[in-house]
Amino acid sequence: MITTNLKRFYDPTFVVNEQYKESLPDLQNGPASSIEGADVPIQQVGISNFKIPLKYPTPTGELLTLETSVDGYVGLDAGKKGINMGRIMRTFYKFKEDVFHPDKLEEVLRAYKYDLQSQSAYLRLSFSYPMIMKSLRSDYEGYQYYRVAIEGKMDEYNRFSSFIHLDFEYSSACPCSYELAEHARETRDVAAIAHSQRSVANITVQLNEEMFIDELVERCREALKTETQVIVKREDEQAFAEMNGAYQKFVEDAARLLYEVLNDEERVKDFVIRCAHLESLHSHDAVSRICKGVPNGLR
Numbered sequence: 001m002i003t004t005n006l007k008r009f010y011d012p013t014f015v016v017n018e019q020y021k022e023s024l025p026d027l028q029n030g031p032a033s034s035i036e037g038a039d040v041p042i043q044q045v046g047i048s049n050f051k052i053p054l055k056y057p058t059p060t061g062e063l064l065t066l067e068t069s070v071d072g073y074v075g076l077d078a079g080k081k082g083i084n085m086g087r088i089m090r091t092f093y094k095f096k097e098d099v100f101h102p103d104k105l106e107e108v109l110r111a112y113k114y115d116l117q118s119q120s121a122y123l124r125l126s127f128s129y130p131m132i133m134k135s136l137r138s139d140y141e142g143y144q145y146y147r148v149a150i151e152g153k154m155d156e157y158n159r160f161s162s163f164i165h166l167d168f169e170y171s172s173a174c175p176c177s178y179e180l181a182e183h184a185r186e187t188r189d190v191a192a193i194a195h196s197q198r199s200v201a202n203i204t205v206q207l208n209e210e211m212f213i214d215e216l217v218e219r220c221r222e223a224l225k226t227e228t229q230v231i232v233k234r235e236d237e238q239a240f241a242e243m244n245g246a247y248q249k250f251v252e253d254a255a256r257l258l259y260e261v262l263n264d265e266e267r268v269k270d271f272v273i274r275c276a277h278l279e280s281l282h283s284h285d286a287v288s289r290i291c292k293g294v295p296n297g298l299r
Contacts, residue, residue: 027082028081028084029080029081029082030081031081032079032080032081034081035081039078040078041075041078042076044074044122045074045075045076046072046073046074046083046088046122047072047085047088049069049070049071050069050070050072051067051068051069051070052067052092054066054068054096054100054125054127055097055098055099055100056099056100056101056127056129057099057101058214059212059214059215064129066128066129068100068125068127069126069127070123070124070125071122071123071124071126072088072089072112072121072122073121073122074088074112074113074116074118074120074122075119075120075121075156077118077119083116084116087115087116088112088116090115091111091115091116092108095107095111100125100150101150101210102150102151102162102163102210102211103162103210105123105125105150105151105160105162106152106154106162108123108152109121109152109153109154109160110154110158112154113158119155119156120153120154120155121153122151122153123151123153124149124150124151124152126147126148126149127149128145128146128148129145129146129213130143130144130146131143131146131214131217132144133227133229133230135229135230135231135233135236136229136236136239136240136243137233137238138231138235140231140233140236141230141231142230143230144230146166146217147166147167148165148166148213149164149165150162150163150165151163151164161206162206162207163206163207164205164207164211164213165203165204166202166203166205166216166220167200168200168201168203168220168224168227169227170198170199170220170224170225170226170227170254171196171198171199171226171240172196172197172199172226172248172250172251172254173194173196173226173244173247173248174194174195174196174248174250174281175248175250176250177195177281178194178245178248180192180194194248195279195280195281196244197279198228199275199276199277199278200275200278201220201224201254201273201274201275202273202274202275202276203216203220203272203273203274204271204272204273204298205262205269205271206270206271206297206298207267208266208267208268209267210267211267211268219262220258220261222261223257223258223261224249224254224257224258225243225246225247226244226247250286251275251287251288254288255273255275255288255289256290258275258290259273259290259292262292263292270291270292270298271291271292271298272290272291272292272298272299273289273290274287274288274289275287275289
């Protein structure tokens, strides 16, 4: 058994002074000779999924405080061993009382580049965004939650770009299944039900100017019509069945409908849409993906 004379206790009264801090080892700022592997730049180094409550604006002027998962990264040049990981969080905490929106990320990214002496920086804030949704025919309303992320990037020339990511859930009634069900009724007097399924559109938009999350959700509702519901009584369920009948869609239709409304939105510079219909007929999903088509843009 190996024994030492080291003290084996934690002293809560110990006070760290500047001289002691200077004596602490600092391996991350070690010489290039200490680098393991290829001495090449790394595009993103940082921390992911640290949690913090942040304030977000709404079109009415109300502020929502939402638990947010933060991913923060900077670029690491060749010849550098590592970065100060703790500084990623400490820098962000300087802004913890601010109101966050896509353009606000530019200020944080500039602070990242300065505090960590990096050429580039990246930030992503992920949260669940609540909006009140009214029932279709009954006099009820409830909270619909949307998976949202706002993202910012800044390159070595201080060029900033911002994005909103949104997951929008809707119902998709299959036009082919509807026609086959009607054929069975008309030709053989057989009861048949067209299939529909919960579907999701994963949307990324690059902004020309500020846009509220609520407004992006409204564009999706305008395009697809059949958003999944929060509170449903019998009259609402019947209304939803009628909506699915009126707005049947293949996955290709959903992508084109979303393209149409986003392409007409002047505040959106670029976008990419991925629609997935989580099939009730098949054991696999139907997927369609479409982008605006900007040269060297989102793909």
